[in-house]
Amino acid sequence: MIGQCLCGEIIFEITGVVPNLYQCHCSQCRKQGGSASNTATIVGANQIVWHAGQNLITKFKHVTGFNSHFCSVCGSPVPNKLRDDDLVWVPAGLLEQSENLEIVAHLFVGSKAHWEIIGDLAKQYNQMRDLDTLYKALQHTIS
């Protein structure tokens, strides 16, 4: 599945199955994305192939450890590595096809903006989930 930033300079591909999505409602994601929450998925580092624009990525690390990588031309958030580099966070809005994806978890609902109303039936968690647990929860169930 291809993903690209708003200006189209940064293009990447996720090979294999793209896991489902989660939304994070924490205050950091809110500021980073400028909206109620951040919708993303997590893929294996070996699933990401960069096609263009990797040299345009600006990296910001907050004192809390929160990472934000973004296109220096248009400001779109772009994928960045998590933890020990084995997993990569991918912002869902950059993906070109999303027909098979759904939101399966809401994180940090306890600190969401007062004006936000969550309108789907996905599970809600007041805080972060353990990364391995979250990654497992995002996998498509085979029916």
Ligand SMILES: [Zn+2]
């Ligand atoms: Zn861009």
Ligand SMILES: [Zn+2]
């Ligand atoms: Zn967050």
